[in-house]
Amino acid sequence: GAVVSQHPSRVICKSGTSVKIECRSLDFQATTMFWYRQFPKQSLMLMATSNEGSKATYEQGVEKDKFLINHASLTLSTLTVTSAHPEDSSFYICSAQGAGATDTQYFGPGTRLTVL
Amino acid sequence: QKEVEQNSGPLSVPEGAIASLNCTYSDRVSQSFFWYRQYSGKSPELIMSIYSNGDKEDGRFTAQLNKASQYVSLLIRDSQPSDSATYLCAVKRNKLVFGAGTILRVKS
Numbered sequence: 001g002a003v004v005s006q007h008p009s010r011v012i013c014k015s016g017t018s019v020k021i022e023c024r025s026l027d028f029q030a031t032t033m034f035w036y037r038q039f040p041k042q043s044l045m046l047m048a049t050s051n052e053g054s055k056a057t058y059e060q061g062v063e064k065d066k067f068l069i070n071h072a073s074l075t076l077s078t079l080t081v082t083s084a085h086p087e088d089s090s091f092y093i094c095s096a097q098g099a100g101a102t103d104t105q106y107f108g109p110g111t112r113l114t115v116l
Numbered sequence: 117q118k119e120v121e122q123n124s125g126p127l128s129v130p131e132g133a134i135a136s137l138n139c140t141y142s143d144r145v146s147q148s149f150f151w152y153r154q155y156s157g158k159s160p161e162l163i164m165s166i167y168s169n170g171d172k173e174d175g176r177f178t179a180q181l182n183k184a185s186q187y188v189s190l191l192i193r194d195s196q197p198s199d200s201a202t203y204l205c206a207v208k209r210n211k212l213v214f215g216a217g218t219i220l221r222v223k224s
Contacts, residue, residue, distance in 0.1 A: 043216045043217055103148055109159050112157075
């Protein structure tokens with residue numbers, strides 16, 4: 001159980017275009033989803049936290065107008081990188097947390113974004 | 117001071133040995149502690165969670181927590197080459213904060 005999927009796994013786009021990444025919890029309802037970014041040889045950095053039906057909470061330094069997050073259902077959250085630039089190239093990973101006593105986060109497989 | 121600190125390694129151990137990974141954290145009121153394993157190019161995979169002082173064992177893995185010393189560790193017994201990965205310590209109060217990770221290399 002506790003499977004989280006992400007799509008696409010890899011995307012290459014031109015500078016200035018927008019890219020949408022989907023995160024789905026396959027076998028549980030995710031009341032909270034998290035979006036992380038990981039640059040090479042660095043650890044995961046939390047970008048934002050989203051609760052189903054609410055606006056996302058962004059970490060300091062993360063532009064909410066550039067990284068649009070939608071958590072429309074208990075099994076789906078999307079991250080849209082708008083007007084992507086080469087410096088946005090990174091490994092984007094979502095995680096999902098279900099309701100209940102446990103606060104364990106389960107991670108998706110990640111999306112490798114390359115902006116040319 | 118970083119919120120979660122780990123030695124970057126690499127930590128090299130021979131196959132069959134015990135690998136000991138350490139982590140310290142700065143927020144004294146942290147409540148939950150996790151160890152994740154991350155293979156190159158992949159996302160983190162949860163290995164262990166621990167919430168109270170003492171040891172918690174799961175198969176070849178033992179997590180140890182000492183809240184007074186703000187210290188959490190992971191022991192891997194009978195290390196295998198497949199255990200070679202980056203191990204991330206994560207600490208949660210209001211949000212999950214990751215350390216930079218320790219690279220473990222198990223030599224056959």
